[in-house]
Amino acid sequence: MKLRSEVWEHFAKFVNEEGESKGRCKYCEKELFCDPRRNGTTSLRNHTYSCKKFPTNVSTKQTQLNYQPIRGQEGDDSGTLTSWKFDQEAIRNALARMIIVDELPLKFAKKEGFRHLMDVACPRFHIPSRLTITRDYFQFFVDERLKLKRFFKQSSQRVCHTTDTWSSLQRINYMFLTAHYIENDWKLNKKIINFCPISSHKSEAIGKAVEKCLFDWDINKVSTITVDNTSSNDV
Structure with missing residues (x-):
């Protein structure tokens, strides 16, 4: 049977003298059990994160020069030179942000076209799973929530709010609350x-x-609350 897991790109499968299935790392030659019924490939996958000789785990302090053209000026060859160093976490956060901003499905990172692009552009990047990307989503939410709560607490301005309610096809009622405020640079x-x-x-x-x-948001300085123009909201 053809080996379908991605980890076999970095491991060589063999059977030892006791008849047990094992996988040998192609980088550090460490042997791990990989019986499909008892072990699976979880231990092999976890080893790729801790293997010191794995390509994406090799740390280097050497940076590379990267030319960044000035955006928005077509036909202009001017730009700036910046230093660049491979950073697995930074690229992973950028991937999660791209999926959020462009409203892409979670399985986008596992599609063949994107995987081929990363193999050509940055082969050292280890593409995360959908579960890892989901955790990155939630971490984005936590970070943005803390920054916004800190802004409301430190700012002396009053905050305006609008509400809207609707019902889903399952007849569940929902409400969302939107805060309107002016930033420090006078942008609404x-x-x-x-x-x-x-x-x-x-x-x-x-x-x-x-x-x-x-x-929950510790918002004490409320300016106005605008609701739908229905008689039930007069209360």
């Missing part, structure tokens, strides 16, 4: 600070959800 900005299910579209349920959100 807005952020969705809450997206949660609510019991109903009545104003009492909406009011409790808004109140809980403001307490």
Whole structure:
């Protein structure tokens, strides 16, 4: 049977004298068990992260010069020289950000075209799994939330809010709360600070959800709260 796992690109499979299936690392020659019924390839995959001779794990302090042209000026050959060094974590964060900004599916990183591109552009980059990219998504959310909470706490301005409610096909009611504020450089900005299910579209349920959100974000300086133009929101 053809070996389908990606780890076999870095391991050589063999059977020892006891009849046990093992895999030998092509870089450090360490042998690991890989019986498909008892072990699988998890231990082999984990070894690629800790192997000191694995191509993507070899640390180097040497940087390379990279020419960056000036964006937005077609036909202009001017640019700047910058130093570049391979950074697995930085490229992984950039990949997660690209999938978020361009609204791509999680399986995009595993598609053949993208894998071929990385093999040509940066073969040392180890493409993360969908679970790892999901964790990166959540870490982006945590970092942005902390920065925004710090801004609201340190800023002396009042924050305006707008709410909107809707029902899904499963008849579940949802509400999201958007904060509108002015940044330090006098630019109007807005952020969705809450997206949660609510019991109903009545104003009492909406009011409790808004109140809980403001307490969670520690927003005390509220300017206005704008709701839908329905009679139920008069409360």
